[in-house]
Amino acid sequence: MSDSSTQVVIIGGGPSGLLLSQLLHVRGINSVVLERKTKDYVLSRIRAGVLERGLLSLMREAGVSERMESEGLAHDGTLISYGDQMFRVDFKEHTGNSVMVYGQTEVTRDLYEAREKTGGKIEFNVEDVEIHNAKTDAPFVTHTQAGISHRINCDFVAGCDGFHGVSRKTIPQDLRKEYEKVYPFGWLGILSATPPVSHELIYANSERGFALCSMRNKNLSRYYIQCDLSDRPENWSDDAFWTELKRRLPADVAAKMVTGPSIEKSIAPLRSFVCEPMRWGRLFLCGDAAHIVPPTGAKGLNTAASDVNYLYNGLRKFYETGDTSGIDNYSAVALSRVWKAERFSWWFSSLMHRYPKQSDFDFKMQVAELEFLRSNQAAQQAMAENYVGLPY
Ligand code: APR
Ligand code: PHB
Numbered sequence: 001m002s003d004s005s006t007q008v009v010i011i012g013g014g015p016s017g018l019l020l021s022q023l024l025h026v027r028g029i030n031s032v033v034l035e036r037k038t039k040d041y042v043l044s045r046i047r048a049g050v051l052e053r054g055l056l057s058l059m060r061e062a063g064v065s066e067r068m069e070s071e072g073l074a075h076d077g078t079l080i081s082y083g084d085q086m087f088r089v090d091f092k093e094h095t096g097n098s099v100m101v102y103g104q105t106e107v108t109r110d111l112y113e114a115r116e117k118t119g120g121k122i123e124f125n126v127e128d129v130e131i132h133n134a135k136t137d138a139p140f141v142t143h144t145q146a147g148i149s150h151r152i153n154c155d156f157v158a159g160c161d162g163f164h165g166v167s168r169k170t171i172p173q174d175l176r177k178e179y180e181k182v183y184p185f186g187w188l189g190i191l192s193a194t195p196p197v198s199h200e201l202i203y204a205n206s207e208r209g210f211a212l213c214s215m216r217n218k219n220l221s222r223y224y225i226q227c228d229l230s231d232r233p234e235n236w237s238d239d240a241f242w243t244e245l246k247r248r249l250p251a252d253v254a255a256k257m258v259t260g261p262s263i264e265k266s267i268a269p270l271r272s273f274v275c276e277p278m279r280w281g282r283l284f285l286c287g288d289a290a291h292i293v294p295p296t297g298a299k300g301l302n303t304a305a306s307d308v309n310y311l312y313n314g315l316r317k318f319y320e321t322g323d324t325s326g327i328d329n330y331s332a333v334a335l336s337r338v339w340k341a342e343r344f345s346w347w348f349s350s351l352m353h354r355y356p357k358q359s360d361f362d363f364k365m366q367v368a369e370l371e372f373l374r375s376n377q378a379a380q381q382a383m384a385e386n387y388v389g390l391p392y
Pocket of ligand 2: 047048049050201214215222295296298
């Protein structure tokens with residue numbers, strides 16, 4: 001058994017773990033990141049690509065914003081359609097802020113590069129990660145790598161290991177409460193090397209089901225359509241996808257859609273999930289380890305970033321002054337913002353999708369709410385404030 005020490009062990013090398021590790025590094029706090037997969041595997045995952053201003057400022061603070069500032073696309077608003085109607089919600093006008101369209105994969109790539117340049121310790125292909133003594137002042141984490149056992153002594157453990165990780169399950173079951181809602185449909189998404197149909201995102205409510213027109217850059221489009229949970233990507237030819245997507249969009253938008261072969265095609269389920277509390281002794285949960293949102297509104301990565309913000313500032317205060325208030329309040333403060341992002345993602349999902357048992361009345365309610373949103377500035381402001389991200 002090899003024995004080593006660090007200040008913070010970070011379990012999981014996704015965006016949460018990497019961002020936390022890079023921010024701590026900037027303040028002279030050491031960490032070790034333990035990742036179950038390889039870097040290539042982590043970078044092959046395609047996820048949403050809309051960044052809130054809070055995440056942008058964390059990326060700047062972490063010294064990893066250069067490529068994002070030059071390649072990211074600032075979006076001042078979004079389009080919402082229902083049937084053949086379409087309207088715009090102007091984020092800039094209502095909040096003074098915009099969002100940045102820049103893929104999560106690129107965020108993760110930039111973070112890996114920065115960690116490698118600054119000598120960050122990231123262990124890949126680790127197995128059997130276990131967290132010990134989290135309720136004491138001397139926690140430690142054990143794992144194996146290539147058949148060799150390791151023990152890392154530390155001050156704190158950050159559980160950034162996603163929904164299927166070990167960190168959440170380390171909190172005893174009788175001390176944790178989990179809240180969950182599973183939606184009765186999925187999103188079939190494709191990536192294609194075609195110019196986006198619109199320079200702003202289009203969220204579409206149609207009688208045939210939800211659709212979303214998004215992008216990664218000026219020649220890379222990301223499109224989604226609501227599908228059945230039993231659907232398989234291989235059951236959808238590219239032609240079938242494009243035909244269905246166009247049928248869910250206003251006719252003038254569909255007419256100018258440039259189609260092409262898909263580079264990637266996959267189905268994602270939709271889930272709302274929150275675990276309370278997000279802290280147990282010296283173990284802190286961040287990101288998907290503690291909560292999941294449906295992708296409508298792109299709050300997954302952004303909500304992970306807000307956790308990282310609170311934990312980073314709490315740890316920084318502790319190491320710089322000995323003050324434990326930031327880490328003591330972590331769970332309550334993080335959860336208060338998490339629940340607001342959950343509410344927004346649930347509301348936007350409920351407004352935009354077809355539900356299997358939805359009645360004509362339910363559909364009329366959606367249309368009435370969309371018409372209210374279209375014509376009411378206060379409703380647009382509430383949506384814009386949530387979309388650009390509530391303040392930390
Ligand atoms: N040991 C070590 N690493 C683990 C373990 C484990 N037992 N279990 C999971 N991991 C790793 C996964 O391989 C993954 O790379 O933890 C990482 C978690 O990364 P994500 O799932 O991406 O979660 P997070 O970093 O919180 O990212 C936030 O925002 O858009 C959303 O869901 C999307 O991933 C995104 C999230
Ligand atoms: C995406 O570009 O993948 C995306 C954008 C906005 C969303 C969800 C996904 O709400």
